[in-house]
Amino acid sequence: MNEKTVITPKYMLLMIMGVFLFSFIYYLVGTRLFGSMLSYYEYLVLTIVISITVVGGYQIFFWVQRNNYFFKTRCFKISLDDMIPFWPSWIWVYNLIYYIMIGFVIVSVKSLEYAIFLIFGGLVLLFLQSILFMLLPAVVPPEWRAYKTDSLSARYLKFTQRVDNGRNCFPSMHISLSTYIGLILYPTISYWAWIFVLFIILSSLFVKQHQVVDIVPGVILGWFVYLLVI
Numbered sequence: 001m002n003e004k005t006v007i008t009p010k011y012m013l014l015m016i017m018g019v020f021l022f023s024f025i026y027y028l029v030g031t032r033l034f035g036s037m038l039s040y041y042e043y044l045v046l047t048i049v050i051s052i053t054v055v056g057g058y059q060i061f062f063w064v065q066r067n068n069y070f071f072k073t074r075c076f077k078i079s080l081d082d083m084i085p086f087w088p089s090w091i092w093v094y095n096l097i098y099y100i101m102i103g104f105v106i107v108s109v110k111s112l113e114y115a116i117f118l119i120f121g122g123l124v125l126l127f128l129q130s131i132l133f134m135l136l137p138a139v140v141p142p143e144w145r146a147y148k149t150d151s152l153s154a155r156y157l158k159f160t161q162r163v164d165n166g167r168n169c170f171p172s173m174h175i176s177l178s179t180y181i182g183l184i185l186y187p188t189i190s191y192w193a194w195i196f197v198l199f200i201i202l203s204s205l206f207v208k209q210h211q212v213v214d215i216v217p218g219v220i221l222g223w224f225v226y227l228l229v230i
Helices: 009-033 040-067 079-083 088-108 112-135 152-162 173-189 192-206 212-229
Strands: none
Touching: 009 040, 009 088, 040 088, 040 112, 088 152, 088 173, 088 192, 112 173, 112 212, 173 192, 173 212, 192 212
């Protein structure tokens, strides 16, 4: 996010209204489809806490992006990466399915206490990823970001890359977080949790945001944090 970006009162009002709207949607879906015992007030509290955590977490992420220039930058491309096609259309999976699955987590939690542990686990994961990004800045080959923006998907991918300096590839945070979320959701949605993780892995490779070497360490890190915290 650009440091000069100004959040206007109109935009702030829209965000506040969005919190109330989404908390009400979570309440309806959680109580009617997942048997949640949380009240609307508890869902509102949970939505506010998650919103603040996500916004604050992104500030840590962007701070690391601006400051991870102390150690040698590496590229872990292998020959297998050349065999993987570039499909910009997968950026929609890469970026948007995340928030759908986080929504599933919110509507399926059974108590605020458990939800706080889940949020804490997310912060631990962010902290560990940030340390790795600082100590081991890694990039994809620069030619992977030289493509024509001749489609909506390609333009959206380019927009995503403008807020990402590309020095945070190893291990993949997309993969570690999706693994963490998948483990949380497995008792609720069974094998669909692993399908979600698989789609995130494929999208990371197809949009060339990550290399094959970035994948397994991301899975291991997400699994480790889940076992550590939950």
